[in-house]
Amino acid sequence: MTIWEMLAVFVAGTCAGTINAIVGSGTLITFPVLLATGLPPVTATVSNALGLIPGAVSGAIGYRAELAGQRRRVMRLGTASVCGGLGGAILLVSLPSTAFETIVPILVGLALVLVILQPRLSKTVRRHRERANVATKTDGGPLLFGGVLAASVYGGYFTAAQGIIYMSLMGMLIDEETQRLNAVKNVLAAIVNTIAATFFLFVAEFDWTAVALIAVGSAIGGQLGAKVGRRLSPAVMRATIVVVGTAAIVQLVTR
Numbered sequence: 001m002t003i004w005e006m007l008a009v010f011v012a013g014t015c016a017g018t019i020n021a022i023v024g025s026g027t028l029i030t031f032p033v034l035l036a037t038g039l040p041p042v043t044a045t046v047s048n049a050l051g052l053i054p055g056a057v058s059g060a061i062g063y064r065a066e067l068a069g070q071r072r073r074v075m076r077l078g079t080a081s082v083c084g085g086l087g088g089a090i091l092l093v094s095l096p097s098t099a100f101e102t103i104v105p106i107l108v109g110l111a112l113v114l115v116i117l118q119p120r121l122s123k124t125v126r127r128h129r130e131r132a133n134v135a136t137k138t139d140g141g142p143l144l145f146g147g148v149l150a151a152s153v154y155g156g157y158f159t160a161a162q163g164i165i166y167m168s169l170m171g172m173l174i175d176e177e178t179q180r181l182n183a184v185k186n187v188l189a190a191i192v193n194t195i196a197a198t199f200f201l202f203v204a205e206f207d208w209t210a211v212a213l214i215a216v217g218s219a220i221g222g223q224l225g226a227k228v229g230r231r232l233s234p235a236v237m238r239a240t241i242v243v244v245g246t247a248a249i250v251q252l253v254t255r
Contacts, residue, residue, distance in 0.1 A: 001037055001210075005036075005037045006209065008033055008036075008037075009030070009033055009034065009037065009214060009217075010214075010216065010217045011217065012030045012214070012217070013051060013052075013213055013216065013218045013221065014218065014224075015217075015221060016029045016030045016052060016055065016214070016217070016221060017052070017059065017218030017219060017222040017224070017225060018222070018224045018225035019221075019225060020052065020055055020059060020163060020186075020218070020221070020222070021055070021058070021059030021063075021221070021223075021224075021225025021226045021228075021229055022182075022225045022228060022229035022232070023229075024162060024163020024164045024166070025163065025247075026052065026055070026218070026221075027048055027052070027158065027159045028247070030048050030051070030052070031044055031045070031048055034047065034048060037210070039207055043204070043207055044210075045092065045158065046197070046200040046204040046205075047207045047210045047211050048210075048214060049159055049196050049197045050197035050200065050201075050206060050211050050215075051211045051212070051213070051214025051218060052159070052214060052218050053190065053197060053215070054216070054219035054222070055214075055215075055222040056190035056194075056222065057219075057222070058218070058222025058223050058226070059186040059189075059222035059225055059226050060222075061222075062186075062222060062225070062230070063179075063182065063183035063186055063226055063230065064183075066177075066179050066183035067183045067184070070180065070183070070184060073184060074188075077140075078187065078188065078191050080146075080148040081148060081149075081152045081191040082152075082191060083149060083152070084148070084149045084151065084152025084153040084155065084156060084192065085152045085156035085191065085192035085193075085194075085195035085196045087153045087156060088154060088155060088158075088192075089156040089195070089196040089199040090199070091153070091157050092156070092157050092200075093200075093204060140169070141173065143173060144169055144173040144174065147165075147169040147173075148166065151166055152188070152191075152192050155189065155192040155193075155196070156195065159189075159192070159193065159196075162189060162192065163185050163186075166184075166189070167181060167185055179232075182229060186226075
């Protein structure tokens with residue numbers, strides 16, 4: 001890499017770490033930049049996954065206050081993330097790149113619809129449970145576990161917009177504050193990136209310069225994103241998710 005390419009990767013890593021902590025989809029910033037430096041798609045994907053781990057951990061630490069009292073929830077959903085992340089990583093090295101990329105925009109679009117409708121859907125779910133005299137599940141039940149598992153498979157494969165999918169699922173199925181759910185989202189994303197990157201270490205080729213630059217940048221960005229994201233209201237958070245997610249769909253379809 002030239003010095004300018006290295007600077008571009010570092011800046012992209014910082015931006016990705018920031019936006020991942022707030023919403024997700026940071027990969028849509030780093031991935032095109034890595035491709036522009038001449039890296040093959042698979043090498044760019046695995047290098048990006050490893051480099052974003054410090055950013056995901058940094059974002060989770062920045063949200064540590066919102067994680068209080070959610071250990072059981074994180075442990076349960078984290079199990080789904082481990083299994084899904086490993087499955088997605090295996091798919092990346094086993095399937096042609098077009099196999100998953102075809103459905104990615106559809107998944108992100110569906111997640112955005114769920115985010116937009118989340119307040120209404122949540123009220124409907126709560127009313128149904130009250131009429132049926134069923135207690136609200138604090139962990140989302142089997143439906144959320146399965147949804148997180150599927151989203152983590154996708155996250156292990158490509159990582160872009162997995163945070164949006166997590167937020168839409170949890171927002172619909174768990175009666176909880178948006179900021180506390182965002183804290184859980186950051187932990188789940190960190191788990192998926194770590195599991196996938198660990199698998200890639202044994203089967204794929206990395207560009208270690210890119211990994212180092214993204215790692216440092218995303219760690220800084222994770223702290224910035226946590227500070228900004230924790231100040232956003234639920235409505236603003238949902239609007240941010242929709243804007244970023246729409247941009248993600250456009251980029252995925254047109255690139």
